[in-house]
Amino acid sequence: MAVQALASVDALGGDTGSKQLVYRGRALHMESVCINRIAAAVPTPFYCYSSDAIRAAYLSLSAALKPIGASVCFAVKANGNLSVLGVLSALGSGMDIVSGGELKRAVSAGVPASKIIFSGVGKKRSEISSALEVGIHQINIESEAELEAVVEAAGALGVRAAIALRVNPDVDAGTHAKISTGKKHDKFGIPFEDIPALYAKALAAPELDPVGLAVHIGSQIVDLSPYRSAYSGIADLVRLLRSRGMPVRRLDLGGGIGIPYDHGSSPDLGEYATIVRETVGGLDCELTVEPGRWLVGPAGILVTEVLYIKETADRLTAIVDAGMNDLMRPAMYGAVHPVLPLKHVRQGSHTYQIAGPVCESSDIFGTYGNLAPLQSGDRLAFGYAGAYGASMASTYNARDLAAEVLVDGDRFRVVRRRQTTEDLLTLEEETEWQWSVGSGRA
Numbered sequence: 001m002a003v004q005a006l007a008s009v010d011a012l013g014g015d016t017g018s019k020q021l022v023y024r025g026r027a028l029h030m031e032s033v034c035i036n037r038i039a040a041a042v043p044t045p046f047y048c049y050s051s052d053a054i055r056a057a058y059l060s061l062s063a064a065l066k067p068i069g070a071s072v073c074f075a076v077k078a079n080g081n082l083s084v085l086g087v088l089s090a091l092g093s094g095m096d097i098v099s100g101g102e103l104k105r106a107v108s109a110g111v112p113a114s115k116i117i118f119s120g121v122g123k124k125r126s127e128i129s130s131a132l133e134v135g136i137h138q139i140n141i142e143s144e145a146e147l148e149a150v151v152e153a154a155g156a157l158g159v160r161a162a163i164a165l166r167v168n169p170d171v172d173a174g175t176h177a178k179i180s181t182g183k184k185h186d187k188f189g190i191p192f193e194d195i196p197a198l199y200a201k202a203l204a205a206p207e208l209d210p211v212g213l214a215v216h217i218g219s220q221i222v223d224l225s226p227y228r229s230a231y232s233g234i235a236d237l238v239r240l241l242r243s244r245g246m247p248v249r250r251l252d253l254g255g256g257i258g259i260p261y262d263h264g265s266s267p268d269l270g271e272y273a274t275i276v277r278e279t280v281g282g283l284d285c286e287l288t289v290e291p292g293r294w295l296v297g298p299a300g301i302l303v304t305e306v307l308y309i310k311e312t313a314d315r316l317t318a319i320v321d322a323g324m325n326d327l328m329r330p331a332m333y334g335a336v337h338p339v340l341p342l343k344h345v346r347q348g349s350h351t352y353q354i355a356g357p358v359c360e361s362s363d364i365f366g367t368y369g370n371l372a373p374l375q376s377g378d379r380l381a382f383g384y385a386g387a388y389g390a391s392m393a394s395t396y397n398a399r400d401l402a403a404e405v406l407v408d409g410d411r412f413r414v415v416r417r418r419q420t421t422e423d424l425l426t427l428e429e430e431t432e433w434q435w436s437v438g439s440g441r442a
Contacts, residue, residue: 019053019056020050020052020053020056020299020407021050021301021340021381021383023344026343026344026345027342027343027344028340028341028342028343028344028381030048030050030301030407031050031051031052031407031408031409031410032409032410033407033410033411033412035048035301035303035342035379035381036342036343036379038303038405038407038412039303039305039342039379042403042405042414043403043418044303044304044305044321044322044379045302045303045304045305045320045321045322045326045402046302046303046402046403046404046405046418047300047301047302047303047385047386047389047390047402047403047404047405048300048301048302048303048381048404048405048406048407048412049079049081049084049296049299049300049386049404049405049406049407049415050299050300050407051087051406051407051408051409052408052409053298053299053386054084054087054088054295054296054299054386055087055091057294057295057296057298057299058072058088058091058093058295059091060269061269061289061291061294061295062091062092064269064270064272064273065273065276065289067273067277068273068276068277068281068287069286069287070253070273070276070287070288070289071094071286071287071288071289072093072094072288072289072290072291073093073094073095073096073115073116073117073288073289073290074088074093074094074095074096074290074291074292074295074296075096075255075290075291075292075293076095076096076097076098076102076105076106076292077097077098077102077292077388077391078292078293078295078296078297078386078387078388078391079292079296079300079386079387079388079389079390079391080102080105080391081390081404081406081415081416082105082108082109082415083406083415084296084386084406084415085105085106085109085111086109086110087406088295089109089110089111093115094111094115094116094117094137094288095111095115095116095117096116096117096119096255096290096292097116097117097118097119097120098118098119098120099120099123099127100124100126100127100130100131103116103118103127103130103131103134103136107134113134113135113136113137114135114136114137115137116131116136116137117136117137117138117139117140117252117288117290118131118136118138118139118140119140119166119214119216119290120140120142121142121143121188123139123146123149125149125152125153128149128150128153129153129156129157132150132153132154132157132159132161133157137162138162138163138164138211138250138252139161139162139163139164140163140164140165140166140214140252141163141164141165141166141190141202142166142188142189142190143190144190144194144198144201147163147198147201147202147208150163150207150208151205151207151208154207154208155207159207160206160207160208160209161207161208161209162209162211163202163208163209163210163211164210164211164212164213164214164250164252165190165195165198165199165202165210165212165213165214166188166189166190166213166214166215166216166252167189167190167192167195167213167214167215167233167234167237168188168189168190168191168192169189169192169215169217169229169230169233169234170191170192188216189215189216192233192237195213195237195241196240196241196244196246199241199246200244200246203246210246210247211248211249211250212248212249212250212251212252212285212286213234213237213238213248213250213251213252214251214252214253214254215230215231215234215251215252215253215254216252216253216254216255216256216290217230217254217256218256219255219256219258219292219293220256220258220259220293221256221257221258221267222258222260222266222267223267224267224268224271224272224275227272227275227276228275228278228279231253231275231276231279231280232279234251234253234279234280235279235280235283238251238280238283238285239283248283248285249285249286250285250286250287250288251280251283251285251286251287251288252288252290253276253280253287253288253289253290254289254290255289255290255291255292255293255294256291256293257272257291257293257294258293258294259293259294259297259298259384259387260384261335261336261337261338261384262336263338266294276289292387293387293388295387296386296387297384297385297386297387297388298383298384298386299386300384300385300386300387300389300390301340301381301382301383301385301386302322302326302327302337302381302382302385302389302402303342303379303380303381304320304321304322304326304379304380304381304382305320305321305377305378305379305380306318306319306320306374306375306376306377306378306379306380307319307320307321307357307376308376309352309374309375309376315351315352315353315367316350316351316352316353317352317353317354317355318352318353318354318355318374319355319356319357320354320355320356320357320365320380321356321357322356322365322382322402323356323357323358323363323396323397323399324356324358324360324362324363324396325358325393325394325395325396325397325399326356326389326393326399326402327365327382327385327389327393328388328392328393328394329388329389329392330364330365330366331360331362331363331364332392336365336366337365337366337382337383337384337385338382338383338384339354339365339366339368339380339381339382339383340380340381340383341371341372341378341379341380341381342378342379342380342381343378343379345372348370348371348372348373349370350369350370350371350372350373350374351367351368351369351370351371352367352368352371352374353366353367353368354366354367354368354380357397357399358396358397358399359397365382390402390404390416395419395421395424398421398424400418400419400420400421401418401419402418403416403417403418404416
């Protein structure tokens, strides 16, 4: 089934910041910058982000949450570019990280360590130690084994680690199976029934400061009802722990708010804030939410150029220079991103399968209808590409890693240069052989 191509950027509207894309004089602009002007300076494919769209999304979410006193920590895994993190940090955003590398990125972007939360199911002991050394806000614990690892690391450093136990509430978020994190058999979190005993164990450890609970049920959630189920369960758990004399000061509510890849509307922020207020708002806990995609997804596009038009008996295929290594979501999740031509023409009647050059049958972006005729050299933009685009990209097929560009008003700059094969070859220069112990060659 063909997805209808966008004849105008109005279809990308809504409340998530994509209004920064507009046609002026038939040319697609981001804020006040012509994207073809960027493409003349930066070879395709490249990612392009709107500073204003990121700011607008953050301020909109913050305003909705302000009455209930919830703070925002951006999920760095969605887009870890230092300049993107810098835009958010300047607005007061904290950061939710899932690796030691993301910790370094957040700190390098100027984010105070006291505003960083460390999530993730597989933290290495060295990563835990690094987080404790810089004094992050809290570590979200995913298992009893990880709790013990934090005890060891904190003890070795002579510090007291602030920790929250991540609860698996066994709630189906109604999202894609590969981005579900809150169901019973997902790898994330601690079963609801195991929390009281583990919380008591944490309270008994002098190396730990158990501050509360965390929950995250998945990503790209468009139906808000699963939040109510999950947060209601967390509220019951808080009351249970307190009834047993265990203090709970903080609640980390996770992220996952979806965006309208299909040109629909995004979830209502007022409704989301109401759910938070009605479920956990009266518990006198410090509240944090951790959006990623919602803040930056609509702010980004992936710009690509048509290489060839391939015509067969049953279809037209536009081969473009961006591939699944640049934008993994279509191949991994079956996701389809809206597409816009950089040069505006009236809506056409052609249907094209848009495919990349990677040597995999899954390197297909989708089938798009109502396009004007395409030809070699035409440029297209895939919308809603600011989240899980560049952050998931690779150099598969020895392809260069696409550059990233940031727009701010009437100016733009490259915020991550293209990583070339020549750059990568330097990582594979010959090193000295090292002989195994007992070989007689050591």
